[in-house]
Amino acid sequence: MATIFDVARRADVSVATVSRVINHPGKVTEKTRQKVNTAMEACGYVYNALAMGLSTKRSRTIGIVIPNIINPIFSESTRGIQDYASEKGYHVILVNTDYLYEKEKRLVNLLREKQVEGLVLTTNKPGGEVVHGLIKDEFPFVLIYSHPKHPGVAFVGVDNIQGGFRATELLISLKHRRIGMIALDFSLSDRSYQRWLGYRRSLKKNGLPYDPGLVVQTEYAFEKGEKAVELLMGLPHPPTAIFCSNDILALGAMKGFKEIGKRIPEEISIVGFDDIAFSKFVAPPLTSIHQPAYEMGWKATEILFELLSKIPVQASRHRILLDTELAVRQSCAPFFKKKVKN
């Protein structure tokens, strides 16, 4: 591969000059610039951004850590991150944790070894050692989706407790009294736990008893939502409505209900969380708590770049809480008490 050196020789200038035409074309005569450019063409020169990174200690790369790119909510925020980063001339390295904290830990380290300048991090333990390590080393990062426990940490997200609360309020307003929840295992996702907190708060506010038997924690997959339905409907006193901590589980649950012949929303109401683009197309259209994922990614990256610029900004500007919206669709209906057989 041709290097800056080869180009220099060919153009009969110094490497410094070549470097200049690359980085500060203004600081070079038109004539020499031309010479250098044609020399570059001639030897098929390809700039080596690695060497640049080593030399300047700026890789122009950031890392994105998410649970799983397959989940549309994460592809949306990823796209938001990429679009902002790319405007700044940065690239992204993308890794998936599959909600596994050990993997998250390992990947964050690998990303740091790759010299990413900063991280947009979706963590499963906002108070965990990954975040603490980053803080200790003053490594630039911004959390998305989860709220950091630590006050100085930048983040962009929605109020998950409030989201869970809203979802449940809707169901209760529809006269449902036995409301189940299918949640991502709390050990896997802090967001899921928060949403459950909101669910409980709503129950409490409305004087409804909390029945732990109505909450099933599971893993991330359509099938898991499906399975959860079996479990829930096998109960002696099954729920008439279900809140799912994400849309994937909700879709799985819907499938599960259809399979056992339960009609949605006549016999069972469902509300999801995330409001991925597809939720409005499913049958019936899924009621869900909307998160502005693209915007979250974009904003997070905006903040990350502020952090990188090292010009100090008030920490308050680094904690952004976007609004969730309740997207009401046809997967929920009022509950009518059936006649009780004697």
Place this chain on the structure above:
Amino acid sequence: MATIFDVARRADVSVATVSRVINHPGKVTEKTRQKVNTAMEACGYVYNALAMGLSTKRSRTIGIVIPNIINPIFSESTRGIQDYASEKGYHVILVNTDYLYEKEKRLVNLLREKQVEGLVLTTNKPGGEVVHGLIKDEFPFVLIYSHPKHPGVAFVGVDNIQGGFRATELLISLKHRRIGMIALDFSLSDRSYQRWLGYRRSLKKNGLPYDPGLVVQTEYAFEKGEKAVELLMGLPHPPTAIFCSNDILALGAMKGFKEIGKRIPEEISIVGFDDIAFSKFVAPPLTSIHQPAYEMGWKATEILFELLSKIPVQASRHRILLDTELAVRQSCAPFFKKKVKN
């Protein structure tokens, strides 16, 4: 930041030794290894993979070029790529072209500047200059989704012509005679063009006339599919069935039909292409041509690593055609001729 040098000083060994315990721990005494490891701990050493890349000329990074990570078909293949790469200790840099060739060209260059060792490329012009440039420079890459014109180029994909053919055959077997197509603009996507070829082939085989008015080329977006419906249904002699070149357009089209009160499949049949995970959940479940996207990504990366290993393999092993499958669901129904009013 602590470097290998700091560690060496602290452990009272040479940098060479430190490097050894990192890369070939076997070639070092247990004792010195311990010394070095504790020294690394002590100064919070973080390995610099950039420097390694410069020195070894291996960045342990590959590039992924796709139109848009938002499209689930691409997140699936991306995940397949990532999973294989990560098994080999590689990371990926992901970029979106938005089906824009200029962008593709620019991004491929940037990726090469970042010294990615290879590329898994989704191109819009398999015979274009991007691919040719790569070939000329003997840069390792494998194409996915599209078929290269050039014989030596590695690729993994499905037979798009056959896919389009199958979709259309299904519709024809259901007695449809006016079959429209909503396609991604051929200038944007070579796949779309191929699928159209298959569509035409099927028409021809069945002795149906080809009506260009029934084919609308558009951009990638739900709304574009929706718009296309207006256009098609405004025709004096509108279609009774529609083949869409991808599921996103199909979902948009379905929405469009619902909005004008056309029932699917009773009044209009629809078949898509890609069979993304969500297509089975929509209303009605979408008939679609299934592409094994995850597997395509995985296989493509497998091949890429063979290419990287420089051990020569038969080119034939580098051209993989996976099977499409026709996933028949409820968005298609037989066409019954309506009574003609006199």
Place this chain on the structure above:
DNA sequence: TTGTAGGCGTTATCAG
């Protein structure tokens, strides 16, 4: 405006 030379953090070769 242009050139010289040292440094960025690793690896790898070659001695010891």
Place this chain on the structure above:
DNA sequence: CTGATAACGCCTACAA
């Protein structure tokens, strides 16, 4: 088994 040292390709004072 360990150490010294020259690359790797680029950037950036500092000089000229």
